Amino acid sequence: MVASDSQPTEPVKVLSGQLTRLEIFWRDHYDWLLGRGYQLRTRYRPDWKPSWEGTGKLSIQCADGSGPQHPSTMAAQRISDGELLTFKRISKSRFPCEIDIGQYFSSPPVCNDPRNHCVPIYDVLQIPDDDDTHILVMPRLREYHDPRFDTVGEGVEFFRQIFEGLTFMHKHDVAHRDATHMNIMMDARLLYPDGYHPFLPWRTPDMSGYAKHFTRTQRPVKYFLVDFGLSRKYAPEDRPPVEPIIAGGDKSVPEFATADACDPFPVDVYTLGNLIKMYFLDGDEFTSSRSGFEFMRPLVTDMTQADPSKRPTMDEAVERFETIMKGLSSWKLRSRVVKSKDSYFMGFFRSIRHWRRRIVFIAKRVPPIPSPN
Incomplete structure (x- = not known):
């Protein structure tokens, strides 16, 4: 179970297709992540306009109409090669060992052992405006x-x-x-x-x-x-x-x-x-x-x-x-x-x-x- 100190998403906004309070974090860091080679879905662009508006469609019928099921995870894409990724937002003070253990199993020679079934950690990003918050970059699973x-x-x-x-x-x-x-x-x-x-x-x-x-x-x-x-x-x-x-x-x-x-x-x-x-x-x-x-x-x-x-x-x-x-x-x-x-x-x-x-x-x-x- 993904650990998080976040609150559940607001059901009214989820049903309407609007950004929830917890999704605002990703929208606010869209350009910063883009500068580091990662692109979030169109839903999180600062200038996003819902694609269903004026079409007669429901938000649930559109690719940008729904957000993550868990508030600490987010879908992304690596710009350099198009690989689909998952971001996980963590608090290092609450989970002090997660980064070190993830990187240990993702580093040679341990990562090259075929018996290793720990999810690879491609990158660890520290949020510039919050020393405690980090983003783990992992493959889409x-x-x-x-x-x-x-x-x-x-x-x-x-x-x-x-x-x-x-x-x-x-x-x-x-x-x-x-x-x-x-x-x-x-x-x-x-x-x-x-x-x-x-x-x-x-x-x-x-x-x-x-x-x-x-x-x-x-x-x-x-x-x-x-x-x-x-x-x-x-x-x-x-x-x-x-x-x-x-x-x-x-x-x-x-x-x-x-x-x-x-x-x-x-x-x-x-x-x-x-x-x-x-x-x-x-x-x-x-x-x-x-x-x-x-x-x-x-x-x-x-x-x-x-x-x-x-x-x-x-x-x-x-x-x-x-x-x-x-x-x-x-x-x-x-x-x-x-x-x-x-x-x-x-x-x-x-x-x-x-x-x-x-x-x-x-x-x-x-x-x-x-x-x-």
Whole structure:
């Protein structure tokens, strides 16, 4: 979950398409960012005029009609090469380690290790009129679960990469401390070759229709851990550390209810296991479970033990996961992922499309686990 001290956006302005109070920051820094080689959307130009005015269109129908879902993030573009970016506005006094940890994993030789799944930090900009406020410049990423997983093999590759990425952080003596559902993203450029709107991602960039995409089997993706606002790096001789409780997005961690301080590394193991439990195995009244992943149940149960000393380390979790993965048949890996809240009719049509793709993939010997490496 992206951390911020900002207030929620005003609903009236959001619906009307006007700039919210929190978007004013970006408008006021448009020219300054432009001078540093970064361009914000037309919505934030100081002389912006809404494109829908006088056209009979609603703001929601226009590319410049909506702002970010979270007040601390913003879509941008690098002028030199056109790469689409995400800016994240942070307070260094509130999150003193975020820049250093992000830059550590983004610098050679660490950034060149294929096991590194930390979001790259391209640049850090200090706001000229505020010593405490910085902007992190990162690649444009998308939520890891959107579009939906088509096959079990796609889900397995997601597990593999995130297990690998969190293990890599731990090997470098860094605890993420908020490795939850909202802090895992993916590079979706190959899935969406024609792009998508940064804040209404199911639409095309110009809002003219629905954004078309491939499956992960057709275009494998890389997943990233993001948001190091609560993360900490330790000296090897200081492990295992005991830190005051700072709750991230997952408030169900057992230690949070029984102690004032804990080792954050087993907390990472719990939050990752609980993510799989919640979003792939069990679900709840708001979240669909996804069928086909029961083979993860024993490992997830151990990762979410109430006693942190009984949880496996990430190294042990990876070793067990690799054994599980080797036991899965190609037929199992190519099977369709069904969400528990799918309707019968939508499931029927998705099943037909899935079988068409499946036959083609088998004929072309497309791997059932779509690794981007």
